Amino acid sequence: MARLAIIGTGYVGLTTGACFAHLGHDVVCADVDADKVARLSAGEVPIVEDRLDLLVREGLDDGRLRFVVGAAEAVADCEVAFLCVPTPQNPDGTADLSYIEAASAEIAAVLPAESIVVNKSTVPVGSTRVVERVLGRPDVTVVSNPEFLREGSAIQDFLHPDRIVIGCEDQSAAIKVLSLYLSVTAPTVVTDPASAETIKYAANAFLATKLSFVNAIAAVCEGVGADVNDVILGLGYDTRIGSEFLKPGPGWGGSCFPKDTRALVRIAEQGGYDFRLLDGVIAVNEEQFSRIADKVREAVGGDLTGRAIGVWGLTFKAGTDDLRESPSLSVIERLVAAGAVVRAYDPTVGSDADLPPEATGIEVVATPAAACDGADVLVVLTEWDEFRWQDPAELAATMSTPSVVDARNLLDRARWERHGFVHRGIGR
Numbered sequence: 001m002a003r004l005a006i007i008g009t010g011y012v013g014l015t016t017g018a019c020f021a022h023l024g025h026d027v028v029c030a031d032v033d034a035d036k037v038a039r040l041s042a043g044e045v046p047i048v049e050d051r052l053d054l055l056v057r058e059g060l061d062d063g064r065l066r067f068v069v070g071a072a073e074a075v076a077d078c079e080v081a082f083l084c085v086p087t088p089q090n091p092d093g094t095a096d097l098s099y100i101e102a103a104s105a106e107i108a109a110v111l112p113a114e115s116i117v118v119n120k121s122t123v124p125v126g127s128t129r130v131v132e133r134v135l136g137r138p139d140v141t142v143v144s145n146p147e148f149l150r151e152g153s154a155i156q157d158f159l160h161p162d163r164i165v166i167g168c169e170d171q172s173a174a175i176k177v178l179s180l181y182l183s184v185t186a187p188t189v190v191t192d193p194a195s196a197e198t199i200k201y202a203a204n205a206f207l208a209t210k211l212s213f214v215n216a217i218a219a220v221c222e223g224v225g226a227d228v229n230d231v232i233l234g235l236g237y238d239t240r241i242g243s244e245f246l247k248p249g250p251g252w253g254g255s256c257f258p259k260d261t262r263a264l265v266r267i268a269e270q271g272g273y274d275f276r277l278l279d280g281v282i283a284v285n286e287e288q289f290s291r292i293a294d295k296v297r298e299a300v301g302g303d304l305t306g307r308a309i310g311v312w313g314l315t316f317k318a319g320t321d322d323l324r325e326s327p328s329l330s331v332i333e334r335l336v337a338a339g340a341v342v343r344a345y346d347p348t349v350g351s352d353a354d355l356p357p358e359a360t361g362i363e364v365v366a367t368p369a370a371a372c373d374g375a376d377v378l379v380v381l382t383e384w385d386e387f388r389w390q391d392p393a394e395l396a397a398t399m400s401t402p403s404v405v406d407a408r409n410l411l412d413r414a415r416w417e418r419h420g421f422v423h424r425g426i427g428r
């Protein structure tokens with residue numbers, strides 16, 4: 001068992017800390033947010049993530065998991081320190097490494113001799129060297145170990161990953177980091193830091209490409225009278241293609257894909273390659289937000305001014321409370337700009353105060369039915385399971401017009417039509 005420090009207790013850091021404690025390591029997690037540290041120390045998990053609260057509670061009770069304020073405090077006695085801090089987007093699309101640099105500077109003087117620093121944040125090629133330079137500690141080895149977890153299934157993904165990627169020039173440090181994953185069974189790729197860093201961006205760019213591709217195919221289906229659901233089935237059975245990430249929707253978003261795709265375009269540019277394919281993937285995604293807004297406009301007869309729109313789903317996907325770069329908010333922004341009045345329900349968003357400041361013109365309501373009350377059209381934007389089981393007959397009675405734009409193809413179209421709804425899905 002090893003003594004680990006985790007710097008940053010967001011989606012990645014908290015999952016990493018709780019899972020490593022679950023695997024038997026002694027873990028100290030640090031954050032700059034004292035309030036968050038106090039809540040976590042009391043077993044209160046501030047984010048929605050399946051089973052994360054159970055693992056945090058287990059770690060606290062077993063004495064294997066602690067939370068402290070400040071990175072320096074966490075690393076004082078560690079063998080391995082994981083950087084799990086944000087890498088947001090700079091205005092020019094490149095990744096902002098200031099959090100990585102700040103955290104590295106904080107721990108530089110305190111790290112025990114011969115310890116290892118692992119970069120789990122998503123960082124551009126060359127960032128391992130940046131951390132080495134800021135640390136200025138020749139006795140400390142820096143390793144890249146990108147994280148591939150998905151919000152909503154973070155624990156499952158951490159404990160049962162598709163692969164573990166380690167980027168390091170030093171074999172013994174690579175083996176040490178790999179050995180921390182104890183009972184986790186997964187293929188491993190041990191490579192140089194630049195390749196490890198590229199793998200993470202390439203993976204996110206490829207997944208975004210699949211989503212933009214299927215949204216484009218959905219548009220083709222609408223044009224030629226095909227049904228995208230059947231097209232996906234026919235595609236997905238091809239083992240060279242696979243069915244994962246082939247579901248049309250309102251566009252992709254979240255805290256990673258938008259910034260990571262733009263960062264890869266810039267990384268490629270700096271490496272002398274014009275990544276036009278990825279530019280196209282990003283452009284198709286922007287179009288998708290407008291395509292969904294256009295469907296809503298069509299559903300209300302062409303003019304959104306003053307029209308009441310009920311929205312189901314605000315988070316960027318189901319299973320999380322994360323609203324960062326949510327496609328729902330991008331679609332709603334277009335509706336509000338066109339004069340619509342939006343009332344929205346999401347199971348993880350309690351009130352207007354939970355929304356980011358740029359999300360204006362949205363009234364958050366407490367039930368799916370309240371979003372529909374008096375609405376001219378209902379728009380389904382996040383694939384929360386509970387939406388499937390709402391009663392269309394009851395909703396039809398309270399809406400101005402029984403009309404739904406189902407941007408996730410989530411609802412049973414025949415059932416909703418039976419109850420008088422006009423159902424507009426995507427790609428069918």
Ligand SMILES: NC(=O)c1ccc[n+]([C@@H]2O[C@H](COP(=O)([O-])OP(=O)(O)OC[C@H]3O[C@@H](n4cnc5c(N)ncnc54)[C@H](O)[C@@H]3O)[C@@H](O)[C@H]2O)c1
Nearest residue numbers: 008009010011012030031032084085086087103121122147
């Ligand atoms: N969220 C995901 O699904 C996901 C998946 C894979 C990789 N990543 C990558 O992992 C990194 C972290 O993402 P996240 O979603 O967990 O971020 P987050 O914003 O949820 O959490 C980051 C945390 O780091 C803390 N922090 C910032 N500076 C600090 C410092 N100097 N010392 C201690 N704590 C500090 C913040 O207060 C915050 O709690 C990013 O690079 C992201 O791209 C994210």
